Amino acid sequence: MSKKNDRSKRKAAMAERPAASAARLDAAPAAPRVLTRDELIAELNHDLAKEYSALIQYVQHAAVITGPQYDAIAAELTVHSNEEHQHAISLSNQIDFLGGVPAVDVAQVRVSPSSKSMLELDLEGELDAIARYRERIAQAEALREYGLRRALEDILIIEEEHARDLQSALDR
Numbered sequence: 001m002s003k004k005n006d007r008s009k010r011k012a013a014m015a016e017r018p019a020a021s022a023a024r025l026d027a028a029p030a031a032p033r034v035l036t037r038d039e040l041i042a043e044l045n046h047d048l049a050k051e052y053s054a055l056i057q058y059v060q061h062a063a064v065i066t067g068p069q070y071d072a073i074a075a076e077l078t079v080h081s082n083e084e085h086q087h088a089i090s091l092s093n094q095i096d097f098l099g100g101v102p103a104v105d106v107a108q109v110r111v112s113p114s115s116k117s118m119l120e121l122d123l124e125g126e127l128d129a130i131a132r133y134r135e136r137i138a139q140a141e142a143l144r145e146y147g148l149r150r151a152l153e154d155i156l157i158i159e160e161e162h163a164r165d166l167q168s169a170l171d172r
């Protein structure tokens with residue numbers, strides 16, 4: 001592949017990224033698909049697998065991120081990891097309360113040799129989590145699962161903090 005292609009691809013990716021991030025943080029939640037209880041349990045297990053991968057990803061990124069400009073966020077990534085662990089516990093309890101079995105699957109963990117890319121991958125994960133939990137809160141509400149809704153709201157507040165921490169470390 002030519003250098004020129006590489007450059008234009010990178011440019012296109014850079015142009016897309018901030019717009020996509022902003023759109024996803026500001027977007028009104030889409031009308032949720034109404035789920036059965038079993039479908040909601042399956043979605044929560046999918047969220048749980050992503051909490052496990054996020055906690056592993058933050059442990060790895062906190063250990064290997066380098067550069068004086070990333071000192072503060074490096075410490076913060078460990079805090080994020082602990083909070084993702086708490087989310088996994090909360091989701092597991094909620095799945096059990098709903099009559100499901102909490103899964104032990106781990107979604108894809110994303111690593112990079114570049115400190116900046118690590119933070120971009122972490123931010124993508126948080127924006128994905130924010131979109132998923134906004135949808136999940138509406139789905140819990142539709143099934144009148146108010147305790148679940150409250151637990152998901154508590155998780156969402158923390159994911160929004162995580163996204164803001166990463167955005168400020170990336171100067172966005």
Ligand SMILES: [Fe+2]
Nearest residue numbers: 051083084087
């Ligand atoms: Fe989380």
Ligand SMILES: [Fe+2]
Nearest residue numbers: 126158159162
């Ligand atoms: Fe998070």
